[in-house]
Amino acid sequence: MPKTLTRRGLLTRGAALIGCSAAASPLMTTVTFAAAPWDARLVTIILRGAMDGLDVVRPVGDPDYAAARAGLLKETAPGLPLDGFFELNPALSPLMPLWKAGQLGFVQAVSTPYRDKRSHFDGQDILEAGTGLDVPDHTRRDGWLNRMLQTQPGVESSTAYAIGSDEMKVLEGQAPVMNWSPNAELSVSPQARLLLNEIYHDDPLFRDSATEAIELAALRERDGAQLVGDAALPGGKLIPEEELAAFTAGRLREESRIAAFSINGWDTHRDQQKALPRTLNRLARTVLALRKGLGPVWERTTVLAMTEFGRTVRENGSGGTDHGTGGAMLLAGGAVRGGKVYGKWPGLSETALYERRDLMPTADVRAYAAWALHGNYGVSRSQLETEIFPGLDMGADPGLLL
Amino acid sequence: MKTATIAAIRFGYGLGPEGQPDSPDAVLKSLKLPDKVAQAYPMLDLAAAQKMVTEVHALARKVKGGGKAAAERRTAKQKEINLETLGALRVSLARIAETSSPFRERLTTFWSDHFTAPVRGVSLTPFAIAKIDGALRPNLTGRFADLLSAAVLHPAMLLYLDQTSSVGPNSPAGKKRNLGLNENLAREVLELHTMGVGGSFTQDDVRQFAELLTGLDFRAARGFAFLPPKAEPGAETILGQSYGGEQPARLDDILAFLDDLSVHPDTAAHVSRKLAVHFVSDDPPQALVDQMSATWTKTGGDLFAVYDAMLRHPDAWTPVFAKAKQPFDFVASGIVALGIGGDEIMAMDDKKFRRAMFRTLNVMGQRFMLPGGPNGWPEEAEAWITPLGVSQRILWGLQVPSMLRKELPDPRSFVTRVLDDAASPRLVWAVGASETVPQGVGLVFASPEFNRR
Incomplete structure (x- = not known):
């Protein structure tokens, strides 16, 4: 071990390092990825906290809606007409051009099989596991997107990405997936890179992970930079969800095909007309960032935004809504048949409600996800109904995809 | 490599400015020192946890009744409970920073993970934290049977693994309200905490064990209770042995099964291997595991003796660092x-x-x-x-x-x-x-x- 290192000795050693090993240095080379098995892109966004589907896609044509939501409706701007029966929450107005172009749609009155206890955690676990309630808790350790990957040949770890620092159970399981958070902010000086290369030289696990981390951090800077010009915030600063979307788009433009991340902040027990528009605005910006970032690939993209359950039909005493059952799902992308609100509307009269309080689910939200996997990746109906979403009856094809 | 280096890195948190236990003997002896850091940095205890959760539940009832002031107080209380997780992390790290027995802190983390109860939701979080000093820490070096029963019967575990909602279908409570079994805790105890997923138990053993566990109950306001009216009547046969059958049902029969389970050869093998995986290698030498497992069986699950067997085995001192710190x-x-x-x-x-x-x-x-x-x-x-x-x-x-x-x-x-x-x-x-x-x-x-x- 050298006791002291002279500046000159350092420079010589450093120069030697650069001169001799730059070409072979893992931290200096570009990661190469294998080709993906399919062309279609799928982005799954988990809306954590239970989105109020009744305020997002407002059933203004229902005779009982206005009375159930009188206080909430007073505090908000009128909705944007969608199909004569439903109106869109005005906070999603940035997405209206997509609706008009047939690249944005919704599903109303859907839910997972989860009922009654209305716990966010259990609800999200079941949404991400894609199982029914007949499956014991302990077997709910992998997610439906991961099980889908397990059925497909040619899947590499870079085929699917869990993005952000939230745990994404929907992608967890035996099939290899990548996990990266664009806020990891790993940017190191060239000298630090060389030194990291030196200390990881003999440890392949560290060397490969660090190489990829540095590459991914660099990609994030590139992908983010492309969006900054258009960002609505002063100074062109991206909100965290746009960072996720930008990074997602960057990966999907390359070898990746599937990505999942979360948007939180939907648990609007109080002051819903302040809280919900803020979160909807983040959702809108996320979808637009995906479209922009994906460029031509947007045409082959399906975005599914799903939540663990809906909220009560009647507003509560603190200007909000409580945990409910039936909810809504958002679809976007060039691959979807948008401009349409899917689903069978159950009505809001007291007897039509689930337990006289919640929107009655008329379809399983997993069926829509299943049809998206079927249409995009050719996964067979029997695999979907037994392995990926065990116990699901997919029902008739709703024709979600073009 | 020096034994002292391996001792500090593999059985502690590495070398610090202070001296660390530097040999197998010193590591083991450190477990016998008084637990000063637990006193200096106390963790939330069960009574405080119960008080917190009882309060938040009472506020929730008021909110349901339309209390606006209660809604704000409930939110404040929920925040306070969520901050307890941060507090528990502080305490855990402060103990590590000051301890003369890093191995004791490592064991605490190991058993805390072995008997996982997550800090999830306001009703569970305080109990999950209280489990560390309430159930684990006093039992780190004693009989595994004591650690097992303390952990499995702790409110955190009863709540997390749904035991509180499991009722004997033929018990008075079950018949009256048409309630039934929840197998969650029974399955996880066999699959995770004792015999392991490859253990020689059947679905019928799980079901019988779930029946034996009925009667265990916990409510934040009232505390732990064994309620015979919730217990499935009759004896249960688990792993070929009969337990219970007394009228009214007794908590002792559950403890008797946990005692037997704690020294089952599958338990000895599974948990020994898990310890070796945690401390020595992701793929530990079979000789090391066998030595630990044999000690387990010979001593009736004396954990100190099992740690001793691990620490004195030459395979625990290989200079190759194959594991990654979590x-x-x-x-x-x-x-x-x-x-x-x-x-x-x-x-x-x-x-x-x-x-x-x-x-x-x-x-x-x-x-x-x-x-x-x-x-x-x-x-x-x-x-x-x-x-x-x-x-x-x-x-x-x-x-x-x-x-x-x-x-x-x-x-x-x-x-x-x-x-x-x-x-x-x-x-x-x-x-x-x-x-x-x-x-x-x-x-x-x-x-x-x-x-x-």
């Missing part, structure tokens, strides 16, 4: 390496603490006490040394030490003090070749030598 241990080792004191951790500005400790764990994928399922955290190095994981270790090394210490140590002496003869010549060279002091210190934390054990 994120919590990485952060804890960082604190020890920098010589941050327990009081300093307790007094640390909230924002700084979140950035340096709490959030780091989240981004590295190991939310404090919040694994995804009852199976706890994965052990394999590959689960943690991912692009995201490594990037966060590099970042932590480059940024956090300067947040915690006004004056950083000279990297050239720091690398030797922290890693001694575990530091490779490459690392020593690279640290000396750094552009700046923070970068040199950062390389030590980023190095495989610091991250492996």
Whole structure:
């Protein structure tokens, strides 16, 4: 071990390092990825906290809606007409051009099989596991997107990405997936890179992970930079969800095909007309960032935004809504048949409600996800109904995809 | 490599400014020292947890009744409970910073994960925290039977694994309200806590064990109770033995089964292997596991004797560091390496603490006490040394030490003090070749030598 290192000795050693090993240095080379098995892109966004589907896609044509939501409706701007029966929450107005172009749609009155206890955690676990309630808790350790990957040949770890620092159970399981958070902010000086290369030289696990981390951090800077010009915030600063979307788009433009991340902040027990528009605005910006970032690939993209359950039909005493059952799902992308609100509307009269309080689910939200996997990746109906979403009856094809 | 280096890195949190137990003997003896750090840095206890949860439940009822003021108080209370997780992390790290027995803290973390109850939701979080000192810490070095029953019957476990909603279908309570069994706890005790997923139990054993467990109950306001009217009548046959059958049903019959289960050969093998995997190698030598397992059987599950068997086995002292420190241990080792004191951790500005400790764990994928399922955290190095994981270790090394210490140590002496003869010549060279002091210190934390054990 050298006791002291002279500046000159350092420079010589450093120069030697650069001169001799730059070409072979893992931290200096570009990661190469294998080709993906399919062309279609799928982005799954988990809306954590239970989105109020009744305020997002407002059933203004229902005779009982206005009375159930009188206080909430007073505090908000009128909705944007969608199909004569439903109106869109005005906070999603940035997405209206997509609706008009047939690249944005919704599903109303859907839910997972989860009922009654209305716990966010259990609800999200079941949404991400894609199982029914007949499956014991302990077997709910992998997610439906991961099980889908397990059925497909040619899947590499870079085929699917869990993005952000939230745990994404929907992608967890035996099939290899990548996990990266664009806020990891790993940017190191060239000298630090060389030194990291030196200390990881003999440890392949560290060397490969660090190489990829540095590459991914660099990609994030590139992908983010492309969006900054258009960002609505002063100074062109991206909100965290746009960072996720930008990074997602960057990966999907390359070898990746599937990505999942979360948007939180939907648990609007109080002051819903302040809280919900803020979160909807983040959702809108996320979808637009995906479209922009994906460029031509947007045409082959399906975005599914799903939540663990809906909220009560009647507003509560603190200007909000409580945990409910039936909810809504958002679809976007060039691959979807948008401009349409899917689903069978159950009505809001007291007897039509689930337990006289919640929107009655008329379809399983997993069926829509299943049809998206079927249409995009050719996964067979029997695999979907037994392995990926065990116990699901997919029902008739709703024709979600073009 | 020196025995002292291996002892500190493999059975503790690495070398710090203070002396560490430096031999198998010293590591074992340290477990016999009085548990001073637990007194100096107390963790939330069961009574306080019950009070907190009872209050928040009472407020929830008022909110349902339309109380507006109650809604605000409930939100404040919920926030307070969520902050307990942060507090528990502080206490855990402060204990590590000050302890004379790092192995005791490592064992606490190991058993806490073995008997996972996550800090999830306001009704569970306080109990999950209270379980550490209530059920685990007093039983770290005694009979496994005592640790097992304390953990399995703890409110955190009864709530988390749904035992509180399991009722004997033929019991008076079950018949009256048409309630039935929930097998969750019974299955996890067999599959995770004792015999292991490959253990020689059947679905029928799970079901019979679930029937035996009925009657166990916990309510925040009232506390733990064994309620015979919830218990399934009749005896249960589990693993070929009959338990219970008395009228009314007795808690003792559950304890009798847990006692037998604690010394079942499958339990000895499964838990010995798990200990060896945690401390020695992701793929431990079978001779080491067999030695531990034989000791388990010979001593009736005396945990101190099992640790003794592990620590005295030559396979536990191989100089190859094949395992990776989990994120919590990485952060804890960082604190020890920098010589941050327990009081300093307790007094640390909230924002700084979140950035340096709490959030780091989240981004590295190991939310404090919040694994995804009852199976706890994965052990394999590959689960943690991912692009995201490594990037966060590099970042932590480059940024956090300067947040915690006004004056950083000279990297050239720091690398030797922290890693001694575990530091490779490459690392020593690279640290000396750094552009700046923070970068040199950062390389030590980023190095495989610091991250492996």
